Each structure stands twice: as C-alpha cells, then as structure tokens.
Amino acid sequence: MSDWRAPGFTEVDVLGVGGFGRVVLAKHQDSGRMVAIKYLLAEYLADPDLAAGFRREAWLLSGVRSPHVVRLFDFIETPQGAALVMEAVPGVSLRALLATENVLAPESALAILKGSLLGLADAHAAGVVHRDYKPGNVLVSREGESKLVDFGLATLDGHNGLTAGSPSYMAPEQWAGQPGQPATDVYAATCVFYQCITGHQPFEADTADELRALHQTAPVPLDAVPEELRPLIARGMAKDPAWRPSTADAFVSELETVARKAYGKDWEKRGWKRLAASAAALTALTPLALLTTAGTAAAPIGAGAGAVAAGVPATGTGAGATAVIVGKVIAVLVVVGALVTGGILVFNHPGDPPPPAALTVAIQTESGRDQALPITYSLQYPQVSGGPDAAVRKRINDALRAPIDKRLKAVRDARAEPDWQQRFTELGETPAARTTARILLQTPSLLSVRYDHDLDSNFLSHPTWRFPETVTLDLRTGNLLGPKDVFRPEILTAAGMKTLTERIEPHTRHGFCRVASVGDEGPQATIDAADRDPSREHVPGASMGFTKAGAEFEILWYDLGCDMASGKETVTVPYAEIADLFQPKFVAMLGTTTPSSAPAPPSSSTPAVSNTYTNPRFGFTTRVPEGYTAAPYQPDNGDGMTFTNPALDATLTVWGTNSGGRGTAAALADAAAAEEANGGRVTYRKDEGDHYSISGYQSDGKIFYERGFSGTGSTATLRWVYPRERKTELDAPVSTTVEAFRPGDLSQPH
Template identity: 75%
Template sequence: MSDTWRVPGYTEVDVLGTGGFGRVVLAKHEASGQLTAIKYLQPDLLADARIVDGFRREAWLLSGVRSPHVVRLFDFVETPHGAALVMEAVPGVSLRALLATENVLAPESALAILKGSLLGLAGAHAAGVVHRDYKPGNVLVSREGESKLVDFGLATLAGHSGLTAGSPSYMAPEQWSGQPGRPATDVYAATCVFYESITGHRPFEADTTQELRSMHERAPVPLDTVPEALRPLIARGMAKDPAWRPSTADAFVTELETVARKAYGRNWEKRGWKRLATSVAALTALTPLALLTGAGTAAAPVAAGAVAAGVPATGTGTGVTAVIIGKIAAAIVVVGALVTGGILIFGNKSDPPPPAPLTVAVKTLAGQEQALPLKYDLQYPEVAGGADPAARQRINAALRAPIDKRLKTIRDAVANPDWSPRFTETAETAVARSTARVLLQTPTLLSVRYDHDLDSSVLSHTTWRFPETVNVDLVTGQVLGPKDMFRPEVLTATGMRTLTQLLEPHTRNGFCRTPAVTGVGRKVTIDAADRTSGGEHVPGAAIGFTAAGAEFEILWYDLGCDTASGKETVTLPYAEIGNLLLPRFLASLGQTGSSTPSSAPSTAPPSTPSSSVPASGETTYTNQRFGFSAHVPAGYVATPYTPEKGDGMTFTNADLDATLTVWGANTGGQRTSETLAGVVARAEAAGGKVTYRKDEGDHYSVSGYLSDGKIFYERGYPGSKSKAVLRWVYPREHKAELDAPVSASLDTFRPGDVSQPH
C-alpha cells in the first residue's frame, strides 16, 4: 500500500485528524464539487488481515444505518494500494471540544445533545448495530442545532463480540468482561457522557485501569453533584445490570423526554440548543469545512479536539483551507462509479455480512432489594444472532417479560401495607426464584417454560408458585396465543369440550368438580369461558410444546376446583392433538401431521346435514390463507401440499391407499366451464378416462379413472381471483367403504372467498 494512494476522483483539501488506524482528510469530489470526509487506513496496516477486516466491517455496519443523527457513508473503496471510507462532511465540533471550552453544560443543553446522539444510537440499534465506543469525541454537535454520532470503528452486531477495546471511562460493566455487544451497553456509555456534561467530571475516575474497572463494575454512581430531577435518569442508564437499563436507545429517549418535560418544561429542547448556539458557532467557525464554505479568505487554526466533516479530529489543518472552494451543493450526491480497473467499491447497496445463526442462552437476574426484604434469582432465556435485529429485540422482550412481571408483582406484595408489617415482625426476607427451561426450539418457534417459586412464610399461599409458558415465532418475534395455534372451530364451546375429553385420560384423577355446599358441583373443563370470570373459548391453561406433544400446565384451582387440588402438567401427544392445530403451526413444531384416533369426539358443526354427518373421529380441516374448509375422516395422516401460487393439505390412509387433497391457489379468471374443460383435458392426456362431469355454475364436479385404474373425484370452485379444490383418489376395491366419507367431504366443502387473491 502506498503512502501517496488517494481515492481517485477526489482532491485532498485539508487533514482533519490522524490516529492509530489512519488519517481523515477533507476532500472535494472533482465531478460534483461536493466536500466529503475520507478516512484512510494506515498504509502499513493493509497487511494485517484482522485490521483490514475490521475496516471493511465498519463500512458494512455503517452502511446499514439510516438515521439523520448518524454520519452517512457514501462509499467504501478498497484496492491493492489502499482502503478508504468516503463519508458525509458535516460542519460541527465534537462534544469533547465543547466541554473543553464550557466545562459544564446547562441541563437542558446536555439533554438536547444526548437526545440527538441517542436517536443516532437508536438508528444503529434498529439495524442490529451496537456502537461500543460512545464518548464525547464521537458525538458531533452541529451549528444547525443537532447532534450526530460518528466513528463506528469498534461497532459490532448486537449479540456478537467485537474488539474488546473501548474508552475505559465510559465502558459498561459487561463490556469490561468482554461480553457480546448489546444496545444497553451503548445506553450506559451515553449516560456516562451525559453525567460528565452536567457535572464537569466523569462519573468514575481512578489512577489505574484496574481500579477504574472495579468502580464501573461495583461502585454506586455518585449522584450528589447531579441535579435531583435527573438522578433517576442517570441511575437507570448506569445500572450495573444491563437488564435494568432501558433495553434500547429509543426506549431511553422516551424516558429522557418525560424527565426533561417534567423538570424543565415543554420547551426544554429549544432552550437547550439556544444556549449552545453561540459556543457551537464560534468553535465551528474555526474548522476547515466552515472556512471553506464561509465567506472568509484567511485560514485559522483549528481548535483542539474540534471535529469537521463528521469524524473526530486529533490534529490541525494544514493551511490549505486558505483557498476557498465554494459552497456545498444543497442536495447530497451519493458518489458512484468513482474509478475503474481493479477497485472494489462498496456503497450503501452492498450486502452486509451474513447473519449469525440464532442461539439461545439462559440468563439470570439476581439481586437484593435495598428498601424491601426481598432477594431474587430469576432465569430467563435470551437469543442472539439471527437475520432480523428488530425481531430479535421483540423475541428477547417477550422472553424477559414474565420475569419483569413476576418481580414487580412480588415487590408490590412485599411493600403492601397489609403484609409489610408481618415481614418486619418476623424479620423475614422473601426469596423469589424462577427457573427457565427451553421445551422446544425449531427454526421458526421457541417454546419456554418458567417455574415460579417463592420462599416466604408471609406469602405462603400456593398461588404464589406456578408454571408459565411463552411461545414465540422466531421469524417475526410475535408471541403466539391460542388463535395462532388452534383451528378456528376448536376455539368454540364444542371444540373445548373435545379438548377436555382428549386431556382427561392423561390426568391423574380426571377433571374435578367445583366445590358445592350441597350436592355435587359441576365438572370443570379446560374451557376458560367456563371459569367464574368468564372469557373466550380458549384453553384455560398455559401451553408449551415439546418434541413429544403439547404440555398443558393446568392450575386446577384456576379452573374452579378447590385450592388444595394444586396443579398438574398434562402432555397430549401430537397423534391426538395434531388435527386440532393449525397446519402452519404444526409445521413450525416440526410435525407434518397426525392421525386422530377414532375415539376422539367430532368437532363438526351441528348444522351438518344428516346424510353427510361424518363418523365419530372425523375433524374439519380449515385453510386460513384461502378460507376454505372440509371434513377429514378418522385415521388419515396430514402432509402439506404446495401447488403453484397456493397451499393446501393432503390426507392419506395407507391401509386404504386413499388420498384426499384440498388446496387453494391464486389462479382465477376462468369460467367454471373453462376450468372443467381443462381438468378433463389433463386427465385424458395422462391416460385417464372421465366418466362424469358437471358444470354447476359456481363450481364443477368431475370423476373417472386415472391411468393406473384408481378412481378420482374432484370438485372445484373457480373464482375471478382464486380457486378452491377438493380431490379424492382411491382404488376401486375400496369404493364401497369410501363412498360415505367421500360424499361427506364433498357435501361439507366450503370454498371461502374466491373473488379475492390470498
């Protein structure tokens, strides 16, 4: 790599700063006249693959961030002779330079700067990027009254480790121990900088690095010099445990604005920037970019620690700024096709590094309340990796929610005036424990069970100890409820009776009866609507999923039994519950289908005509996407069927060599007669024989023999935008025993809305 290599198409104007990894220059793009900041990697570092990879990674990460509060990357250029980042040039000064001049900022001004840089962090966090080096030198304060985040040299993807280096004065406890980056790590550093801005000194100062580490990890935050109204904000942002900080910068902004409005009024932000205006303008006027875009003609020295062009400067200008080049074009020009011949150009449209696979680890939240007689040791799972940072954030929020709720509930109980005197009298400290266990993890689903326990003679009732489950879609981050698991016809009074009958043989003593003063109380069911409090027709139990089946965590006292009945875990094998679950949910569990035993009660609607009432054990298959439904006989195994532009299910009975296939597809537009003619033509072209056909206006029916001699029968509902089709295929020798099931499925086939695509 040559010391004289420059990005082609640019003329260097001034040196903005130098550092261990390279230097930053102000440069003019020759074709457009736009001023940019170019960060060059040091020539002698090109041979170090780790450093070059880190330089590329900075470009990858920065290119994925879209925020007006983050300096923009235009291009990454790498050749055999050098590597460089071409970035936005922004007139402004670093917060470090501002603090060197002002020492202490007014609270409103510090809050305004913090808010803007937090919004920059929020943009990074939304893209899955953790900055990991938030410090005053990396916060740019512009003369337009905004703050921007710069220098992503130590950034990493959330949940991943990067370089362990950072700025010790602002490093969070978990960063000292080399843990993977997380948004809460950036929140800690930003709070440290905010503390410094309003007090004039850093929160922790020591003579050695080891002492500094110890203070960040264990020492309480010194809040005596902090305005009282801001102490809760700083205490929360600098909590030792990242779980007690705001989970993202965006969440911290919300808390900041609430505190600022309460303490300083509605116009706090406007006043804060107004107070900064004079100092920022004076310092910015001395930067190379300001000199080049202003009316002056003489060069002036750059203030120590100033920033021009969105990158930290550690040196001064070279004097070339005495030549005035002209004003920057109003529109931002994204530089493209800069050079030719052997040069790799990476811009905002390039692909980021491939995401790491999603992994799950069990974390522990442990501690002791200072003001309450309460200790806690609570487990919860946390995921890392994955392709979608936003989904990962939703997943982790869902997995952490039961623990946060549990801790709040017990805190409130211990502090309750009815119970707190008893804790004082007995000198008891309650101990809350929760264990978390991953029941099942597939590529698209995570099922977790929490067991909550409490050691306390004051809060001794059995209802303080119970299991809880959470099921999360790993693609979207959505928490799944009964409507995401069960077929619609199951979430009815009839369907819940069916589920109760399936569960009862697996319980220890059957479903109990409600307590009664005289006589015998009613028998409880799994239906939540049957409880005293009422509700929807959904299972009145937490449900988790394992490789073997569905685990129902039944709290008998919650269903209406006496409290001595306790609780029970009941596992229902997929062979029994499978046909009650939605096909797509069943697939997410890693199950392809199930057969329903002949003893299982029917969920068929009572309005089915008597000539078509399915035999005991039959169920209804409903396709949620296309909205059609059909009855399926007992003993048929389901497997997904995916035609072009559609989906459906095939049900097979191996003993009878019979298949029932039901599907929908977005291939509408033909009249019924045209669709029927097409079915006939395809059957005959394949060597089959059609013996019956009928156009019935909104649907058609056709049957005959396939080339192998099997009988086929098809009924279809073609519409203007989509269609729904049911098709049977079975051997002639089983015709007599299949006539009734075939007729029942045909008579109860409901096509859904075929006038719309799905």
C-alpha cells in the first residue's frame, strides 16, 4: 500500500479499506478542520480506466450543490497518488444501521428515503445520474438527516457509463446496459426503501442471471409491505422507467403525500426521533465520534480553481487508536462499515473518455410594464449553463432569447401607432403580452424549444399577436438548425415539398385548404413556402420543432393562403412516417431509432388500425399497437375510437369532446370522482400543467390509466384498461401510446 498522503493534512484514523482504495479521517493542518479523504491506491493509478473513473467521480459532480449530498472539496492528483478531499459528517451508513436494526419503522424509512431522494434530485438537476444507490451509499447522521455519498459510478443523464452497479438494486434498464436516467435512481431508491421496511431485498437469487431475470420480469413481492405503502413501491419499481416517477423530486412529492395520509403530518419528526439513538450509538463507536469536539469541514479547505462539491462515503470502523471493540455492534461495523469503490459484481470497462460537461437548461422569465403604451409583459425563455465552451454557450443563449427580444420589439414598436394610446385609455385596457417556453426535446447534441406567444387584449385582437414558434439548436456548435440542416437536399425542391405535404396532411384536422382566389376555388395550399411567395426557397412554410414522438409543425393556415378564420394548428408527424426525408446525421442528433423508409400514412377517413390514428374531427393523434381492432366510440358531444385486443383483454380508447373551459386540475378532479363513484380505486393522480395523469383499479379489478388534456374549447383523452396479470407485457405499448398522444387544437370546439 502506498505511503503517499495528501499534502497539508494529518491522518487521524482509517475509516475503511477496500479493493481499490481507502478512506481516512484527517485534519487540515492550517485550519484544524476534520475531513474525510478517499485515496486511490497507487498501483491502480496506473490503470487508465480506474484512474479515469476516479477523476470522473469528482469531475461529474462539480456542478452539484446540495445539503443532501456529502461535499467534495478538492481533487488532488500527483505521480505518487490521487485523493478526494471530502466533508466529514458524524454518522453511519444505512447499511450499518440495517445490520443492527434489520427493520426500520415506516416513518424512519420514509425520512431516510426523503433525504437521499432530495440529494438525487439535486444531482439530477445538474444532469448527473448516481447509478449506484444502495444502503452503503446513504449516510444517516445523528442530527436527523440523510445524505447521499459515493458517486463512483455516476454518469451524465442519458449517457452510458460503466455497465455496473449493485445487482440487488439495479433497474431493468441498467441490467440491459442502457444509458442512465433519473428513473434508474428512483428504482434503486425504492428497492432500498423496500429493504428498510421488510428486512430483506425485494429480489434475492443465487446467481446474477437469476437476479437479472427477477428484476426484469418478476412482479414486485408486495405482501410483506404495509398496505398503505404498496402503491408507492409499485410505482417506484415499475419495470418500464416511463411508469416510474420521472425524477427523484417528483418521487419526493408522492412520498410526502403517502406519508401524511398514512402516518400523520408529523411523520418525519417521529421517524428521525426513532433513529436518533441508534445512529448516535453507532457513530460513537467510530472515529467520526471525534467530530463532536474537532468539528467538521464546514467550508472548502485549500480549494482552488479545481474545487468541486460532491461526496463519497466517510463512515466505517477505526483501525487506529480510536477504534473500540464493543460486542456485536462493533463486529457488525467491522464487516459492513468500510465504504469504498470496490466489490461490484457486474463490471465492464468503458472504452470512451469522460463525456463533455453537461449543459443544463432552466426557464427564465422577463417581465415588466411599458408605461408609454401602456402594456405589460411576462416572457419566458430557456437559458443554458455549463458546458466546456463559453462561446458556444453564448451562441445558444442568444438564440434562445431571440424570440422574446423580437416580442419586446413588437411591443415597443406599437408606440408608433398614434391612435393606440387613446384607444387604450378609452377602453380602460392594459394589454398583457405573454410568452410560454417549453422544451420539446433535449438530447446530448440537440435542443428544440417551443414558444407560445399570446396577448390578453380585446383591442389588439389580430392573430399575428398570438402564434407559436420553435427554435432548434445544435448544442455542439450553438448554431440554429434550419431546413438545410434537417432535410435531405432532394426534399428542398417542389417535388420534395409535395411529398412532405402528403406526409403531414393525414395528421391535420381538415387537410390543406384551397387558396382563396377570385372566380374559382384556387389551387390547394401546400407546406411549400415557395407556393405562397415564388421568391422564397422550397422550404416548409411553418415553424418546425422536434419531440420524442415526432416532428411538430406549427402551421399558421393564413400564412399558407387560407382564410384568416382557419387559424393555426399544431401537427405532429411520427418519425416513422417522416424520418426518411431527414438527413441521416440529423436523425442521429434526434437520438431516436427510426426506420429507413416511411410506411404508408394512415387514412383519417377509415377506422382501420395502423401505426397512427388521427381523429378527423378533433385532430388528436395517437399510436396504436399492432393486433388491435377498431370500433367507433361516441361520447356525449364528442367523437373517438376504441381499439381492442381480445387475446390480452385490453382496450385503448381515445376521444375528444366539446366540453372545454375547465382547467387541468378541475378535469383531473372530475376524472377521479367519476372513477370512485363507479367503485374504482385511484392510486395515482397528478396535474402536469397542460395535462393530467390518473391511474388505479376499476371496480372489476382491471388496471386503468388515463391521460387528459383540457382546453378552452374542447378536450382530448386517452384511456387504457387491461387485467393486472397482463401488466408486464403491456407496460411498453401503454407507455408508447401515452407518450405519443397529441391532443390537437383545444382552443375551439369541433
């Protein structure tokens, strides 16, 4: 073992030793503060993979700032050795706590889970996925908090890292070697929570292959779980990540709702109180007991430009003068207290260098009031942070802000209209300009954003004040992606635009109109901008964005030559029907698997089942799995279709109604009340802004899942119903159809 020590520190005791390194308690010589230092053994520093992983652990977490993550103050690397200098916290690992307690009170388990989930949420917000959440990586302090530690396997969200983890807690997609995502951490955290309240792991097997099969296909054994906690665990351990809470933050919200309902409003306080004595007793038997007098490293120590904030374990048994041998408790600590990076059962070395620093996106709002007009404005736009290149980041942010800068200019240009000031005064009106920004798609190399511009005014009622637009950027260069970057050259011709029109038309409400003309109907409009203005190039005459489900066209029908009453429409064309028109390098940027040629577009005039169904009256669109037969569905004041698979006893129903005017929250409340009135049981409900989601069990015991959109003029709803025993095989098609469901135009009745 190397004798190299991090300069400026005096080692106090050993906290843990493992296959690749050791963790020690040390004192900073200048300040006297105590820290934990994690060393990579010198013989492994020569291994490029292990050394890169050690650097990655510090580097990936440079953007994480969280009271729920043990902080990493500095990274030191010399030819003699490498070390991570960390916050030292008086506490014990959850693994050590479970070794002595076996089973925790539900309130205590919920309290620990909440704290570490908040740590995961802060990591996810920085684009980092932990990928190795387990009891050994959760620190329980005597002060009543839990902290997340050891990000040795962390990756950027959406990137592949080591095909590794702790098998007892690995999500199905992690077993399959798929990229890390926040839902992967949610699964592992739920497995740990299951162990806390039952005393054993959810799945146990003699071999890795058997364990893999259980995690990927076996139902979660809920019989040992208190009934009130079963829905929480079932959600968190769903086989399909799309059916889990999408983020750790979302899971915290669900956890708190369940905890309050089951254990009262003071559940968290009681939970920590029950843990305090055990955590204090176990901590007293470790070198970390010294922190009660020496203090912890509350601020960075010797942290220069390379200082980061992250965490690794700092709990275990002492091997030096402070080690105390006290019966069963210390024996347990000797076995389970060492928290290091070794001991992983599934391990493949990556061949790639660390990925570039993550770009994170946050929505900003510029608001104010123009006193001269007068008019108020509240304008949203995305802003990115992070990334290795400041010039690229600036180009991205300039492009993302450009739509609201144009909006502000339009507001200020309105002063040039001499009679507007007088009309506003006469009407007593203060118009309000609003822009809502929404991320349609973000991949490692692409960002697509939709802006919806609106205006609250009776006087300024022209539709040009109310319209959508999209911006799509190459995140590697900061450049805007235009038609020439998206479409193959042969598509940017008159013939190519005709083909594009044919692909789009089945997904529109009423097809492309006839252009108004004196004396006859005029020619049919197309998506080709050159048809409207011969001086323009053959490019789409509509703003175009990109979602997970398909290409989204924001069509202003009056810009294509239709009458003003035609308004606007959002039309989504699935990638399976349009990707063959795109440049291959752009398809790769989308990060989606698409066929090399498009199938025949679905017909909106017949109810035949195809890959996509578009309702000709209400304009909503959904994907339909193969093997389902169609039958018309006619609710009151509406229209839709039911798709049935008799072999699976499963039905998918999609419909629209002219019962708009309700907010999403009201629509969700009505859906829940209707289900419960019919004898069903709602296990999950969520208002997700522009839509709601609700699921549970019907009175006949079948699972239902419903997603609904409610607008000012109409609604669009999708609902699945199927037997519990078919859940595993239906998880994927249900998820696909739900995510692909597009509501059409809800601003007016149909």
